[in-house]
Amino acid sequence: MTAPHRPPRLAAPRPRPGHGLTLRGHLVAFGGIAGREILRFTRQRERFLSALVRPLVWLFIFAAGFRAVLGLSITPPYQTYVLYEVYVTPGLCAMIQLFNGMQSSLSMVYDRETGAMRTLLVSPYPRWFLLGSKLVAGVLVSILQVYAFLLIAWLWGIRPPPLGYLAVLPALFLSGLMLGALGLFVSSAIRQLENFAGVMNFVIFPMFFASTALYPLWRLKESSPLLADIALANPFTHAVELIRFALYRQVEPLALAVVAGAGLVFFGAAVFMYDPSKGLWALRKR
């Protein structure tokens, strides 16, 4: 006689659920979120390529054309006249991070539409921690992209001081956090993927073009004082300047303060919006 079939049992004794809500558990959760982001990034080669191609097109084509048109006087942090390609490189680093932040926002909206987002949000860890982990993971990915771009720029002859490559790391981290937090906030307000074109038109393009990424502030002032004021109020300008100065081993205090402050505000707004009892998230039937 054969024994009746019994379904398999979980082998290990049942631990107390919630045991993972410790500091170590938080670190494991962060590692898992960061690992997934990096894994997804490595699987999306076209995303990596497009993240690189965009600034390279600006560097190789746009900058070559504008070199002849735009004359640049000596402005800090540069101690001598620089080629337009040199001037525009920090702005293109920030551009990579801006697009990466918005790409993360797009992926958040996609995750929300497909349901994958709920897996994250029903984790027992606080929502601010989960969103913060996702944000930091996205920043790590953007930093990888920036360094790949800087390597190609180096081969193209744009060579900041060697120590600048190290000094720029904290600046990239901070600016990535600010732009990623902005993306997170934007994602909480977008209802459908189709609305993402609006983000391009109303967030990415105005932020990029009304900044010092492509032209120095004094140039903007010459042509339009209003545009110069807008650029000065634009947090992206300060991200660009933070990166520019750091690349030349200097700290620009105003840029540092604005980037850190704006990052905190954007992140706070995103956490508010994703809070189940507050913000649009609370009003929305998903």
Place this chain on the structure above:
Amino acid sequence: MTAAAPPALEIAGLSHSFGAVRALREVSFTVPRGAFVALLGVNGAGKTTLFSLVTRLYDSTSGTIRVAGFDARRQPGEALARLGVVFQSRALDADLTLTQNLRYHAALHGIGRREAAPRIAEVLTLVSLTDKAHARVATLSGGQQRRAEIARALLHRPELLLLDEATAGLDLRARDEVRRVVRNLIATEGVSALWATHMMEEIAPEDRVVVLHRGEVRLAGRAAELGGSLAQGFLALTEETA
């Protein structure tokens, strides 16, 4: 003498609105430990809203939710740690393998890779997906994906499984498979389950049933005890909705 363990889920006076639209009104019921409770309701009855409130995707307007004795609002971490959720729509990352998805889920519950490895093997055995461990989720059939979702929900050893229309979109055979897996888990692992469905045929006579309609509990009790009134009542509600 020790106090009796609290129910797996205790909902009392729960209400929720989306703006002016009242989605749930004064909903109260419990899921005892080790029980299978079917939450029966037509589409739009408020089942998914109820699940979203229990899982803290929304915050309730009024009422209380306790998971294994933990208040979902005041102790959300402790409450969520005791919940395993199978959502109505796919929640796995289709681009990643099943193991990568499960590792990610384990990390979201603070379970590191070393500890996760044997657990992943165990839950995949439970849902008979061991041979698909390294397959991309996109390549799995609908039934396999639902079982994979159950494996994901079990990974952190929850006390309560919430299954929202877990058999939606599956063929008859896959539906039977998913139901069998969940009932086996209740019998062998002692977990409790709240199974939201709009299909009467998914309910067994020994199951407890809560009938939800337009955000209100209309009927509750054991299916066998409710007998014909359950079938007739649910049919009437279905016709009312149509």
